[in-house]
Amino acid sequence: MRQRKRESILQIRLTINKKPYEPDVAAGETLLELLRRLDLKSVKFACGTGNCGACTVLLDGKPVMSCLMLAPQADGRSVTTVEGLSTGDRLHPLQEAFLELGAPQCGFCTPGMLMAAAGLLSENPDPTREEVREAISGNICRCSGYVKVVDAVIAAAKRMREGAGGGNV
């Protein structure tokens, strides 16, 4: 991390979706704001206080809320967003299952749900419904459509265990 001439600006280094970045950031810029500024618009701003999970990304493989983190805190870390889930034109099994089973309703919470689920499946490839519910307990869906999200995560986990392409995460 390097302090720029103006004291509030720093240069950080981080990896986003496997690519290296060295952005200048303000001391008060949130990770969420940085990611959206870098055109990663899957990451959503909603509550801004860590209550809803719409801004969830993976930080070194673990799901966290990017609105509650400052960009300088991500210096030296690795971030994954929904843009990093798919491989080329091929969607991640979680994305496929969400689409096929109709898990998104309005879709605003979906990126956060996907990243929370991706974090779960990387540690637990065969979760129970209860474990999926716990993993997405910090992700609020205003449409209240949780059942199909759980269905989709369970379906994606099964496909990934059967080797149907693990996607990028």
Place this chain on the structure above:
Amino acid sequence: MKHFRQYLRAGSLEEAVAIRRDVGPKSLYIAGGTTVVPFASKGVDVLIDITGLGLDRTSDHGDLISVGATTRLAELLHADMRMHLPVIHKAASAVGSPLLRNMATLGGSLAGIFLPADIGIALLAVGARVYLTGDGQRAVPIGDLLAEGWLSGYELITEVRIDKRRPGRGAGFAKFGRSAVDIALVNAAAALEVSDGIIRTLRIAVGQTGSKPVVMAGPGLGAEGRDVTRDLVRELAEKVAASVKPKPDSRASADYRRNLIRVMAARALADAAAEAGVDLAD
């Protein structure tokens, strides 16, 4: 964009404390950031990152477990913790969502403005010791820290030490929130020592979220020397509820909170007795 003007990564404990001492109340330590980022007052200009100081290690010292202050709450949820300190495991898993637990740290949970955090209530009941660095180092029973008004000046929590469970001892934790991820309306924890079915020591901590946690010990409750029975648990829970003055807020009236305190205290006590090996069958 938050209002912070400067973000400094401390290279050592001494440096962190020196910066905080120099800058004063316009600075704050930051680790997980889940409280500082959304809630730090507008007067805070300078953040001092303490995550690079090696304060994120958990170590087993035989009779006790030492947990570094910047350990994430999610990192407390491992098999060793479940075996040696089930009450800490339970309280840590009650905090927020997995997303929050991947970020929030143990030290931040104790130093932050959201007292009483679930984990702090459990630590108050089991009588953890908190290690601080400021002008030199000191170790303080967490109850004393509560009495002092928690942290003042530029002191920094470095470590928390907790005695492992032992035969004849037990601890329990109970929380009530509107949903699984809500901040508690009321939380309670109890720790007791039993021999021959009789309570030797007892400590109960209650957090009502609108005010400071309240800690009550055996003598004040008239618990020591009594047989552990379901009736005693009920009686003690009534006493706890009667001696706490909960505050009303937008989430709960004082009466509702008092009722919850009674129920949560009874649950925490019953769990503590069970862990100490007492069969509470009527």
